[in-house]
Amino acid sequence: MILVIAEKPSLARNIVAGIGKLERKNGYFEGCGYIVTWAFGHLFSLCDIEDYSGISGEKVKWTLDNLPCFPEKFKFKLRLDENTKKTDDGVRRQFELIKTLSNRADVDTIVNAGDSDREGEIIVRLCIENAGVSGKKLLRLWLPDQTPETVAEALRTMKDEDEYQNLANEGFARTFIDWLYGVNLTRYATLRTGVLLRVGRVIIPIVKAIYDRDMSIKNFTPDIYYAIVSKAETGGEIVELTSKQKFDKKDKNKAEALCEKYNLCTATVKDKKKKREKINAGKLFSLSKLQNFLGKKYKMPMDESLDIVQKLYESGYVTYPRTNSEYLAEAEKDKVKSILQNIKKIGYPVTFKDGKQIFDDSKIESHSALTPTYKIPQKTALSENEFKVYSAILRRFVAVFCAEECIAEKSEIVIDLGGLEEFTLKGTVIIEKGWTKYDDFTQKDKILPMLDVGDVVNVNFEPVEKETSAPRHYTIETLNNYLKNPFREEKANAENEDDAEEYRAMFEGLELGTEATRTGIINNARKSKYIELKKDVYSILPDGEYLIESLGRMNISMDKYKTSEMGKALKKVFHGEMTVQDSVNLAKEEISEVFSRKEMPPEKDTDMGFYGDIVGKCPLCGNNVIRSRYGYACTGYKENGCKFKIGGVICGRVISPSNAKLLLETGKTSKIEGFTSKNGKLFDAALKLDGDRAVFDFG
DSSP, X not given: OEEEEESSHHHHHHHHHHHOOOEEOSSEEEEXXXXXXEOOSOSEEEOOHHHHTTOTTSOOOOOGGGOSOOOSSOOEEEOBOTTTOSBOHHXXXXXXXXXXXXXXXXXXXXXXXXXXXXHHHHHHHHHHHHTTOOSOEEEEOOOSSOOHHHHHHHHHTOEEGGGGHHHHHHHHHHHHHHHHHHHHHHHHHHHHHSSOOOOOTTHHHHHHHHHHHHHHHHTOOOOEEEEEEEEEEETXXXXXXXXEEEEEXXXXXXXXXXXXXXXXXXXXEEEEEEEEEEEOOOOOBOHHHHHHHHHHHHOOOHHHHHHHHHHHHHTTSBOOSOOOOSOBOGGGHHHHHHHXXXXXXXXXXXXXXXXXXXBOGGGOSSOOOBOBOSOOOOGGGSOHHHHHHHHHHHHHHHHHTBSSOEEEEEEEEEEEETTTEEEEEEEEEEEEOGGGGTSOOOOOOOOOOOOOTTOEEOOOEEEEEEEOOOOOOOBHHHHHHHHHOTTSOOOSSOTTSOOHHHHHHHHHTOSSSOTTTHHHHHHHHHHTTSEEEETTEEXXXXXXXXXXHHHHHTTOOOOHHXXXXXXXXXXXXXXXXXXXXXXXXXXXXXXXXXXXXXXXOTTTOOOOOOTTXXXXXXXXXXXXXXXXXXXXXXXXXXXXXXXXXXXXXXXXXXOOHHHHHHHHHHSBOOOEEEEEOTTSOEEEXXXXXXXXXXXXXXX
């Protein structure tokens, strides 16, 4: 018998459909030489810190005593129920069934049918390893989609599980590294601030990107500048010319002088070009590009679009969704031809096309672009939003393989202004709509004035006052693009640009998160109230500001550079260039730096201490003063209403426990370096007590 372990029940049902008629049992199917059972996604999770110290199961208080925790060997346990914090009964029963089936005497082959990615790879491996299986053949079922035909073909062509060892290594390395960062730094940051701060390898740079952008907008001061513009009429039409020259607000006289000079010149049409061009459709969708499209067009959040496209995949209507590629594999050409035949039957004018702009193995890591399968749903079988998502995937596929070409007339007029400056006017008019009838096309027609070479163009240049613009908030699209390559300049409308740099960054591991994890991490940041999404615009929330600023004060740097370095290490594990342990050691080194705090003299000390630390006695009521969330506060507040407090951050400078102690003991600190005034200037000063508050002392 061949035992197939699927990642979840829906996949098991689709595998059964590809095998034939199997008998339904309690927790599995059996027949035709196969047994098909399933997990519920992750049945196992990494043990907690307390599990390594032998006190698991007890209600324990977080403490610095067991931090940092670097297990010699990482241990897994069955997943806990989120409410009871005990082993989930359903999970335990299903694993016991998997264990029993795996060790059945008549089972000689076990098939890993996890989702076709690194997470799916280790989900089923953990089940097999913990079931104590030995002496059985292990195979891997790799499914680009879940139609019965694909399942049947994949079962005939399964490879040995050993061929996916590097993928498993990457999956385990990612799991171990994220546990090390998440468990150690979340506990450390929480103990220091007294507030639960969710610190993770990827969530922090995502929240920080939104924080940095919003702070840039908040602190932006608009500035005035002058543009040089002519809007004179020639032959009954307004011809608008804008100079490349710009002038600072204090140089208006220079702008006026240039306008006078330009207005004395003769502007003549130097060149005119008009040609017909074929406009290509956009590339096929990767998951993030699909999410960009849906976010921009329908304001659909990423978690909703992922849930829907996952359901479409499990229903057999689309290919594997968590793909980072917009290209198809060379070996898929015959499959594409059969899909096109079915699409023709529902009325779309499609034909097979070849070429590197569609089929390119060098731009596929594990999975090809997201496309429809031959199985086409009835519109009535889908909800309104499911239809929107499916339609977007189908229409992009139709556009790429459309038999009707999109033809545009492109015009260009070059106007010479007396040899001082040239102005180029460009316009595009769609002559034949072609694929744009089926997929969105946003380029707007611009009709150029009727001018010919040699024509004189009237000019009347004037200085036009303009205002510099603040950066824009991140949208679903721009944040996704940033996370795919955080080191690339942000560009608009880069749909058909050369994408070699983007794929190089992706394959090297420079991206923040992956197609498979990014949506969930952003959703966790929203649930934690660090960021919010309104329509398709992300903004930082007060808790997110507190998170990022607190980490900064603790000198916990988890920026895009460090996260990308770990991403590159994971890719090296995947390519067999680095061991799992080597990548884990890199994470340990980074985390160890956080815990190796150095003693500093009071004037330079920027340590924020730990929540609840006693720093001295209240000068007003004699009760203890402790480190609180935002600074230092008297514990007599509840007892006698004492309101004595010292700010934890004054003029941008962290007030350390050592300085707070000195202030309470002597009434004054020594000079502290690094305060920042409202106009951004640095200054040094001592602090002294003035009744119930701390004030500057410049003496």
